[in-house]
Amino acid sequence: MNLTDEQKADIAALRATPAQTLRATSEGMERHLYEPKPVLDHGFVRVIDYMGDDTAITQAARVSYGRGTKSVSNDEGLIRYLMRHWHSTPFEMCELKLHVKLPVFVARQWIRHRTANVNEYSARYSILDREFYIPAQDSLAAQSTTNNQGRGDTLQGAEAERVLNYLRDDAMRAYDHYEEMISTEGQQGLARELARMNLPANIYTQWYWKVDLHNLLHFLRLRADSHAQYEIRVYADAICEMVKDWVPFAYRAFEDYRMGGENLSAAALDCIKRMLAGEDVTQETSGMSKGEWREFQAMLD
Template identity: 30%
Template sequence: MTSDVSVQSPSHGVGDGDLVFRSDVDVELVKHSARDADVLFAARVSTKGEASLADVDADPEKSAGLVRYLMRDRHGSPFEHAVMTFYVSAPLFVFREMQRHRVASYNEESGRYREMRPVFYVPSRERNLRQVGKPGAYDFEPGTPEQHDLVEQRTREACATAWAAYQDMLGAGVPREVARIVLPLTLYSSMYVTMNARALMNFLSLRTRREDSRFPSFPQREIELVAERMEELWRGVMPVTHAAFDGNGRVAP
């Protein structure tokens, strides 16, 4: 029964009084100054000075070897010269987890200055619901149909009640910054996230689950959806660096 609707801007929004329930996230790379070459000239300035800009593409294999060396020996500062800005649309509880990392610059949609849209997250049927094990080493297994029905029903009911209360207060002239207090964490918001490649690797090492990671991580699935999409976009602009990160057990330098 879940409707997956992509809402990226007001032109993709919903009509007044409608509630939209989604099970996905949106992540876009809106701008970047990020190339593998950015890592190379930053690393080579220590030995070549101003000449470091001249030969970043002269020997691709030698350059890839330098990136792997920097990654392996954790010389991380050269990776900080590659910068990306992402647009992210996701539930509020995902944003609160992202912002705990303190490795990026964030500008988020404000519930004080604009009326929020009635777009809410509800887990899809593919989202595992049964927690097995103990904190730090637990896993999730598929939920029962009854569990999924319960989660979806109660989430929809809670969101409808909260949205009605929000609209009632706005209609009575209550300011947005007060009316928003009844809105749930499953509400979608949007923000721009700017970070460098080193910070992104730190984020990915903690918020993606991979069997080949040197240090296993157990992220919540919803933030992992964001991380997976960010990694896919980053890999497209810095393939050599991404390959070195993957090959080094996904340890941030």
């Protein structure tokens, strides 16, 4: 992660001047404010602002005035009830604004979550830095033979070195040409908005991303999952650590019911009941397709 001296000074200044407020704050999230958390080789994620805490969720659910007379244990129990029964609106009362630096190909996957407010660094007006994501060797993998959008075995030895050289050399060559094409003093050159089209998808971009807690947890459920692509999963993992400190009750419920739980179809639930009754259930007698049965078996293992 590369921060300029100006960025470091700005972060230090922001953290050195706390602001007095009457609004609810989260002690856990205050520790994260402004601090960049390194991700990948040049990326980071940092909290710029947040609104609400666990109490904001329960307050919205009860539509009460202030904290009321409910105990902490009742608050956690209510949050678990809301999570268990898929009540989304109370979780929308909390919001988080992040500053993220990430490779363009990760950003294009991330932006598919169309439930946030996003403002991205503009390569029409500014010149992108010479920073590219180059995977560590243990992250280089062949195409999976069973999953069209997944990875297989890790590349080794000369094959891994060959691929890494291509990634480095092609990225640097593309950036050299990008610089040469751009308009400079004494050279008409090409407009920045056109020159950028020659840049590779592993160049880094930055954006501000603001989202409510309900939609953030949906993002984390998908992107912090072990099946998610590694390069976006590490960002989700970093955000998970922040959310855990921000809304601990909500995050524990999220871990239990979303990350650690399973949703069962009517057919799957029927199979479990039959198995508990002693019946030997097979794919042929389950009422499930082969794919559903394979996932069902994996859930039980």
